[in-house]
Amino acid sequence: MSATNSSKHLLIVDDSKVSRMLIKAHILAVHADWIIREAATGDEALQMVQERQPDYCTMDVNMPGMLGTEAAELILVQYPEVRVVVFSANIQEAVQSRAQQMGAMFVSKPVTEKSIARALGFFTENA
Amino acid sequence: MNVFSDIEIDALTEVFNVGAGRAALTLSEIIGEEVMLSVPSLKVLSSAEIFPSVLTGKDGKFATVSQVFSGPFTAEAVLLFTENYALEIVRDMMGSQMSIDDLAEFEQEAMSELGNIILNASLSAMADMFDISLNSSLPSYSISSPQDIADRFVDNGSDDNYVLVLHIDLVLEKHHTEGHLIFLLSSTSLSKLVAHVQQYLSNIL
Numbered sequence: 001m002s003a004t005n006s007s008k009h010l011l012i013v014d015d016s017k018v019s020r021m022l023i024k025a026h027i028l029a030v031h032a033d034w035i036i037r038e039a040a041t042g043d044e045a046l047q048m049v050q051e052r053q054p055d056y057c058t059m060d061v062n063m064p065g066m067l068g069t070e071a072a073e074l075i076l077v078q079y080p081e082v083r084v085v086v087f088s089a090n091i092q093e094a095v096q097s098r099a100q101q102m103g104a105m106f107v108s109k110p111v112t113e114k115s116i117a118r119a120l121g122f123f124t125e126n127a
Numbered sequence: 128m129n130v131f132s133d134i135e136i137d138a139l140t141e142v143f144n145v146g147a148g149r150a151a152l153t154l155s156e157i158i159g160e161e162v163m164l165s166v167p168s169l170k171v172l173s174s175a176e177i178f179p180s181v182l183t184g185k186d187g188k189f190a191t192v193s194q195v196f197s198g199p200f201t202a203e204a205v206l207l208f209t210e211n212y213a214l215e216i217v218r219d220m221m222g223s224q225m226s227i228d229d230l231a232e233f234e235q236e237a238m239s240e241l242g243n244i245i246l247n248a249s250l251s252a253m254a255d256m257f258d259i260s261l262n263s264s265l266p267s268y269s270i271s272s273p274q275d276i277a278d279r280f281v282d283n284g285s286d287d288n289y290v291l292v293l294h295i296d297l298v299l300e301k302h303h304t305e306g307h308l309i310f311l312l313s314s315t316s317l318s319k320l321v322a323h324v325q326q327y328l329s330n331i332l
Contacts (some may be wrong), residue, residue, distance in 0.1 A: 017164065018138040021331045062144065062166050089141075089148030094161035110145050110256050 007033045008123075009052065013036075013045040013068060014060040014087070015033055023048060023058055023087070026116040029098070042071030049075050056123045059094060061088035069095065073102045077105070085119040130171045130289065130317060134332070137322060140169045142256050143293050143308070147248030151297070153244045158219045165296035171192040174288040174311065189276060190234075191240020192268050196250050197321065198261035200316035201308045202291075204250070206242045207276070208308040217253045249293075249308065257323040 002043075010027065014020045020038045027034060028066040037054070041063055057104065061068040072084050086099035089109040099106040105122040107115050133140065145169055151162040164201050193205040208216070217237040243266045254261045271279070291310040312320065 016141045016144070018134060018141050018331070025331045035258075062164055064166055089145040090164055091148050091152045092155045092161055093152075094155070109148065109216055110252070127233065 001017070007035050007036070008056060009035045009054040010123075011048060011054040011057045012036060012038045012121045013040075013042065013057065013063075013071065015040050015063040016060070019060065019109070022111040023116065026111065026113055030116075030120060031068050038063060041065030042068055045071050046074060049079065049082070051094055057082055057084045058119060059084055061090050062084060068100075069098050070100070076102050076104065083123050087115070087119065087124055131321065131324065133186060134328065135321065136169055138324050138328055139291075140167055140293075142253050143167050143249055143295075144170065145252075145256065146252035147245075147295050150245040150248035151284070151305075152162070153248065157244075163296075163298035165298075167293055169291065169293045169296045171317075172290050172292060174290050176290075177192055187216050188270050190238055190268070191271050191276065192246070192266050194243070194246050194266050195264040196246075196261050197263075198254070199259050200312065200319040201310040202316060202320075204246045205309045205311070206245055206253075207309065208238075235268050239268045242266045245306075257327055259323065288313055291317075293327065 008031065010019050012023050014023070017040075020040075024036050027036065037048060037052075039048050043065055045057070045059070046055075057072070059068040059072045068088065069086060072086055075082055076084060080103070084102075084104040085111060086095070086104045088095060088105050088106070088114070091108045096106040105119070107118050107122075109115065147164050148168060150155060151164050155162045187209050189209060191205055192209050193203055195201070195203050195301045214230060217234050236244070247263060249263050250263065253259075291307040291312065291313050293310075295306055297306055297307065
């Protein structure tokens with residue numbers, strides 16, 4: 001890995017503006033060069049992925065409209081190379097296994113330095 | 128009532144979202160299946176506004192579980208479920224082979240435990256995220272009419288008391304259960320809560 005690598009694109013999907021701001025702040029603290037875009041719903045996320053495929057995506061679950069797990073699945077079917085972290089306060093086993101089945105990683109909220117470190121570990125492993 | 132800015136409401140909603148997620152985990156382990164959660168919504172009202180805003184149009188009685196939380200601020204947290212749903216939740220908790228008649232005997236105990244789980248999950252999320260410590264009293268259970276509840280909020284509160292009303296749907300198996308979580312705070316306690324929300328946001332704003 002060298003400094004000349006092109007910047008990574010991350011799509012943050014969360015209906016909470018505060019969560020999006022927290023995720024963005026924690027990630028930029030570690031990877032200041034990443035290009036970050038934000039979506040507030042699953043539908044908006046799908047549209048943004050069509051416009052530009054991100055390298056990584058953090059996906060909330062409980063949002064107005066489509067569930068984040070549904071949006072993540074649709075993204076991964078079309079773009080299996082996108083690394084998706086399902087980032088949710090809904091920490092039930094059923095949600096965690098749904099994330100794993102689709103090839104995403106589950107990380108439990110709240111958004112903290114520690115939970116972001118887990119997401120970053122998944123994004124950049126073997127990258 | 129503009130006690131909180133939009134971004135502060137967002138932060139507080141997210142705190143309760145984490146709390147509801149913790150409560151759902153525990154509930155799903157008790158009833159052995161997934162609990163679906165709605166997106167929470169939150170508003171702040173004066174205690175006199177609670178009746179028209181939350182309790183109107185509900186002719187049945189509510190099952191209520193309440194606990195007093197104390198720490199940097201003091202609040203009475205009250206969880207309201209419509210009564211017919213409450214028995215169904217208890218049936219889910221106790222196993223569906225029990226008859227409704229048998230269940231009525233356990234209702235008070237089981238509902239107190241359910242309330243205890245949800246209230247403590249919400250408050251533990253708040254304590255963790257705001258880095259504060261909150262203590263709780265034992266849960267107390269009652270069946271109340273909308274008028275009883277409205278009277279209680281007005282009696283307990285002086286004119287400057289506020290209520291934080293959190294609305295969240297919990298869906299268990301076949302039953303759609305609607306719950307309200309209400310926090311009654313004095314204006315002093317509310318100011319302290321606002322200060323904690325602002326501190327939480329200070330790192331990102």
